[in-house]
Amino acid sequence: MKTTSSRRPSLFTRALAVAAMAGALLPLGLASAQADAPTAVAKRLPPGVIPLGDGEPCPVFTLCLYRDYGFRGPAYGIGAGYDVDLRALPMPGSGGPTAANNVSSWVNHTRSDALLVDRDRDEIRPLFPGQRLEEPPGHNDTVDLVLWP
Template structure:
């Protein structure tokens, strides 16, 4: 398994590694678990207005850079398969999987951004934002929490 971290942090790094390994192992073998349907979002997920600021205690993902475009908010502790989130205007399909370019973690918990296709993960620490670098842009398919 390849790992990619933005900054070293002993306990957080160990927690991120363990949580990501469990999440990757538990993901189903098929790319989708359910058809993306805006009226039936997974527990803990809210649809934001395009480019809406990220609410407190929430991890937000945006289709476009600079926190623009279609967006979702995920409550801390809710693991989410991004194939279950419909997203318009994407180049990789009708869901949020492999579409997010901007992230904001306004939660007090460590979020793990997982790219199952390449067995890679990286942490997004509490109260941090991320503009995806070209190498990892549009790659996340699952969100887990440490």
């Protein structure tokens, strides 16, 4: 007799799976996506992700990430429940060509806790509904994945 477990994988196991999957799905021309018009970039984004303009306010029911402090610079919105590897989000800046390890401010306008994952440190931090965050120096530009519990 075969038994099945209803137990969910750990958050870190899920983070690793999302990272592996996104790495396999990244377009080869990621650098060229940065030069495209915003609508062309939007077509290449993972499900549940929308591009935002510099300083654009975070829409309701959305988790927003901004490259710079002060909720400025290139930005994206992520719908609640969509696990996203930030390597799949083109983002020019001093931290690299993608949003991975390149985000300084966050707004959680969803009704859910978002989990900010730093794979390099094996660290997961929550961002609670309604919370705005400008990363402290020790955590600035460290998030690689966004997960939802």
